[in-house]
Amino acid sequence: MTRVRLPFDWRGFAVPVCLLIAAELAIVLSGYNGASVARPSDIAGGAVEALLDGSMLKATRETLISAGAGLLIGGGIGLVMGVLLGLFPVMYWLFEVPLEAIRPIPSVALIPIVLLIFGLGHWMEISLVAKTSLWPMFFLTHAAVRGVKPRLLEVAKLLRMGLVERVRKIVLPAAAPGIFVGFRLSMGAAMIVAVTVEIAANPLGLGYAMMEAQERLRPDLAFAYLFWVGLVGWGINAGILALQRRLFRVPAQGAAGP
């Protein structure tokens, strides 16, 4: 018997499709007419509606601006700190206590403080995204810089390279794969914090769009946004993974997505 070979493993799609059909049937057959959940077909309709009138793309842009700017600032600080503290262990030892004191504070617990400082809007969100996305970048950069072969650093010393030149020509290229993993983790954290802040406080972006849909008793829209948030997060992660494989030709770890 010849088996038809599909380009993907169909089994991963079977369950979600069946679940969607079951949900649709259950809601239709029970005659449910409340505002808590919506039929999958209505959710699809809601998604199309929000996509066509541009509100979904506008919300996506707002979330991505906050997440991206926060990632640039936080990831940038994390990168610089990771390189410096990786090259000079003494500095790492010195900074250990203050860093470990700040790190365990959950970003959402800082919402009231940044609200007082920045008010509502992009900046309070950006500051919290920066605070969160700093850590994966810092830790992985630090580990990667510590892992640069001592011989390479000796060569740099022999060539009498200055600090900037040493970092640019030796350390960063050697540590690049680890730094990239940090970047991917930071990006994931950035999206999560951005949406969370929008749900909890900030009237912007995808998170707020979900809250608003719920308040307007539009569960179809709320679910559509939920799936969209998942899709955007998944897409960004898949894109960075593909880039990572292209750049470094290493098997990706902790790959998300089928």
Added chain:
Amino acid sequence: MKARRLVWLGLSFVFAAAIIVAWQLISNFGLVSPIFLPPPSRAWNALVFNIERGSLLPYVLLTLQHMFYGWLIASFLGVAIGSLIGVSPAVRAYLAPMLEFFRPLPASALFPIAIAIFGLTENMLLVVIGFGALWPTLLATVNGFATVKPRLEEVSRLLGMSRRKFIFSVALPNAMPEALAGMRLSLTIALILSVTGEILSGSDGLGRWVMLQARGFRTPDLFAGVLLFGVIGYLSAQIVTYLERRLLRWRATP
């Protein structure tokens, strides 16, 4: 080497203290409005005052309760469902891709949905914490089951182990290190979701208390509350790491 390390740790504490002193000086000289950045002395006084008056600890306990019960639900369900999925490669092939889709999803995105279903209730909060913090543990458990060495499976078959015995004495212990690492992540998420939920739903707890201080511009109290969050985050992570080490003592250290 060890002595040197200790000296540096001491210096690091001194450095942290210097930062706090600098912050105090900045506030004393009025360089930053105390509404944004209260001097640490006042934040500390607010902390001591609120604890002595008994107006803070009940809220801390409520938040700890939210976090702990939610985490317990998440851990239990995560290991149980993870085991069920992980034990069979076929079930894994059907379910794993769908579960992976949930991994990057912000757990807080469940709030709007859950609020619509359960309303602004304590139960809603627990459902979101339990469900949202579930994924790291569940996925880690599935992964732990998937990495049972084929040789171990052969050995247990040769020994005539029943399927049940195999699961409980080979597969589950094999998955334990990963499951515990997942549970540590779940705890962090449970804390974040507790705070978010308290801010959103008005359930009493430290998250709501902190938000109320901010609304009343009582910044020293606000900073005192945030400081407590740092303590909760630090201690809970330490406790789980300790448990992890205790529970995995049987494992040959790599």
